[in-house]
Amino acid sequence: MESLLDTALDQAEKLVREVSALLLSDMEGREIITKSGDANFVTEIDLMVQEKVIKGLCGILPNSNIIAEETKANDFTLGKYTWILDPVDGTTNLMYGYKYSCIALGLVADGIPYAGIVYNPYLQELFTARKGKGAFVNGRPIAVTGSRTLGDSLITFGTSPYDKGKADETFRVTKNIFLKCRDVRRSGCAALDICNVAAGRMDGFYEMELQPWDYAGASVVLEEAGGCITDWDGNSLSYVHKASAIASNGHIHRELNNILRDK
Ligand code: 2AM
Ligand code: CA
Ligand code: CA
Ligand code: CA
Numbered sequence: 001m002e003s004l005l006d007t008a009l010d011q012a013e014k015l016v017r018e019v020s021a022l023l024l025s026d027m028e029g030r031e032i033i034t035k036s037g038d039a040n041f042v043t044e045i046d047l048m049v050q051e052k053v054i055k056g057l058c059g060i061l062p063n064s065n066i067i068a069e070e071t072k073a074n075d076f077t078l079g080k081y082t083w084i085l086d087p088v089d090g091t092t093n094l095m096y097g098y099k100y101s102c103i104a105l106g107l108v109a110d111g112i113p114y115a116g117i118v119y120n121p122y123l124q125e126l127f128t129a130r131k132g133k134g135a136f137v138n139g140r141p142i143a144v145t146g147s148r149t150l151g152d153s154l155i156t157f158g159t160s161p162y163d164k165g166k167a168d169e170t171f172r173v174t175k176n177i178f179l180k181c182r183d184v185r186r187s188g189c190a191a192l193d194i195c196n197v198a199a200g201r202m203d204g205f206y207e208m209e210l211q212p213w214d215y216a217g218a219s220v221v222l223e224e225a226g227g228c229i230t231d232w233d234g235n236s237l238s239y240v241h242k243a244s245a246i247a248s249n250g251h252i253h254r255e256l257n258n259i260l261r262d263k
Contacts, residue, residue, distance in 0.1 A: 005109070005114075006130070008060045008061045009107065009115050009117070009128075009130060011056075011060045012056075012057065012060055012083075012105060012107075012117055013117050013126060013128060015052075015053060015056040015057070015060070016053065016103050016105055016117050016119045016126075017119055017126060019049055019052045019053050019056070019103065020049075020102075020103050020119050020121040021121070022045050022048055022049050022052075023045060023049070023088065023094060023101060023121050023122075024121055024122075025045070027043070027045070027094065027095065027097065030043055030044045030045060031043065031044045032044075032095060037162040037163060038161060038162055038163060038164045039092065039161040039162060039164075040161075040162040041091050041092060041095060042070055042091060043088070043091060043094060043095060045088060045094060046069075046070055046087045046088040046091055046094075047070055047087070049087035049088055049103060050068050050069070050070045050071070050085065050087035053068075053085055053087060053103065053105070054066055054068060054085070057083050057085075061081050061083075063079075063080070063081070064079065064080075064081035064082060064083055064107075065077070065078070065079040065081070065082040065083070066082070066083045066084075066085060067082060067083070067084045067085070067212065067213065067240075068083075068084075068085040068086075068087065068213065069085070069086050069087060069211065069213045070087060076212075076240040076241065077240070078108050078111050078239065078240065080109070080110060081107060081108075081109055082107070082108045082109075082239075083105060083106070083107055084105070084106040084107075084108065084212050084213050084216035084217070084239060085103075085104070085105050085106075085213060086103070086104040086105075086191060086213035086214060086216075086217075087103060088101055088102075088103065089101060089102050089103070089104045089189050089190060089191040089192070089213075089214060090102065090187075090188050090189030090191075090192065092161070092188055093187075093188045093189060098188065099122040100120075100122070100187050100188060100189050100192060101120075101122075101189055101192075102118050102119055102120045102121075102189060102191055102192050102195075103117075103118070103119050103121075104116075104117075104118045104191035104213065104214070104216070104217045104218060105117040105118070105216075105217045106212075106213075106215075106216025106217035106218075106219070106220060106239075108216070108239050112131065113131070113216065113219055113220050113223075113239065114130065114131045114220065115128075115129065115130045115131065115217075115220055116128065116129045116135075116216070116217035116218055116219065116220035116221040116224075117217055118191050118192065118195050118217045118218050118221060120192055120195075124138075125137050125138060126138055127142075127195040127198065127199070127217075127218070127221045128221070129198075129220045129221040129223075129224035129225070130220075130224070131220065131224070132224075133224070134224050134225075135198055135220075135221045135222070135224035135225035137195075137199055142198055142199040142200065142221075142225050143200055143225050143226050144197060144198060144200055144203075144222070144225050144226045144227040144248075144249035144250065145200045145202075145203050145249045146249070146251070147203045147249060147251060147252060148251045148252070149251075149252060149255065150177070150180045150181045150204075150252050150255045150256060150259070151180060151181065151182070152182065152203075153181045153182060153203035153204055153252050154181065154182050154183055154184075154185065154202055154203055155177055155181045155182075155183075155184050155185070155202070155203060155204045155205070155206075155256070156184065156185040156186065156187060156193045156197075156202045156204070156205045157170075157174055157177075157184060157185075157186055157205060157206050157207060158186070158188070158190055158193070158205075158206070158207025158208075158210070159171075159186060159207075160207060160208045160209055163208075163209060166208045166209065169208065170207075170208060173206075173259060173260050173262075176259050176262075177206075177256070177259055177260075180259065181203075185202070190205070190207055190210055190214040190215060190218070190245070191214060191215065191217060191218040192218075193205045193247075194215060194218035194219065194221070194222050194229065194245075194247045195218050195221050195222070197222055197227055197247050197248065197249065198218070198221045198222040198224075198225035198227055199225070200225075200249075203248065203249050203252055204246070204247065204248035204249065204252055204253075204256050205245070205246070205247040205248070206232075206244075206245065206246045206247070206256065206260060207244065207245055208232075208244040209242050209243070209244055210242060210243060210244070210245050211242050212237075212238065212239045212240065212241070212242070212243075214245075215229065215237060215243075215245055215247075216239055218247075219237060219247070222247055226249070226250060227247060227248060227249050227250055228247070228248055228249075228250040228253045229245060229246065229247040229248075230245075230246055230253070230257070231243045231244055231245060231246070232244040232245075232246060232257065232260055232261060233261075234257055246260065
């Protein structure tokens with residue numbers, strides 16, 4: 001018999017899929033607000049998605065906390081059930097019509113990342129995972145690649161565009177990684193990048209100073225697909241404050257981490 005939590009997650013998957021229609025709507029004339037930082041934006045669509053998802057989640061698991069990117073003052077404490085929502089991951093891509101953005105939702109239960117729901121409406125791909133039950137795209141099981149070395153790997157990374165003070169370090173380590181791996185990619189949506197590692201379409205991903213909503217949902221998808229995600233010190237990621245992230249198929253994790261840390 002399905003547990004109450006499974007039923008709630010089924011409903012949350014349906015909710016995310018339904019609300020994602022907003023990402024496909026015309027951006028012409030939509031308001032774009034610049035947030036503090038270097039290239040940090042929020043659009044009307046981000047706010048509308050967030051409002052609808054939060055409203056839906058309140059009905060699905062009434063006593064849960066919700067941490068969401070566009071909330072003015074988040075309470076970063078984990079309750080019994082805490083949803084962590086990025087209403088639009090890849091806002092700059094959305095503004096440009098680049099078609100590489102998603103809704104990313106994670107559920108932390110009793111302090112443990114328990115479930116991930118990441119939906120890419122352009123490809124109609126729903127990435128889902130529940131702890132101990134595997135990772136899926138549209139219900140089909142996914143798994144990380146078997147690449148054993150960076151030399152056999154395709155790596156995607158983020159440039160932390162919201163803090164250009166990080167550029168020297170990002171591009172210095174990226175040159176080192178590029179020289180050792182097959183090639184690098186940069187697409188602008190951390191959650192989908194991590195899910196692409198989970199689906200075996202990439203071998204690894206890194207970015208400095210992400211926020212919990214960038215990786216909360218995707219991290220469960222990746223771990224359930226057999227991959228590994230840590231901060232740049234090799235520690236588990238925090239779900240209540242920002243962290244630099246490394247996601248990989250597991251095999252190349254140490255090699256990638258060592259280069260990022262100049263070891
Ligand atoms: P966003 O589109 O939800 O803002 C781009 O390099 C990646 O970094 C995207 O996943 C983007 O998410 C994320 N990002 C943007 N601003 C950020 C910030 N201030 N802190 C952490 N991550 C951010
Ligand atoms: Ca943002
Ligand atoms: Ca984000
Ligand atoms: Ca966002």
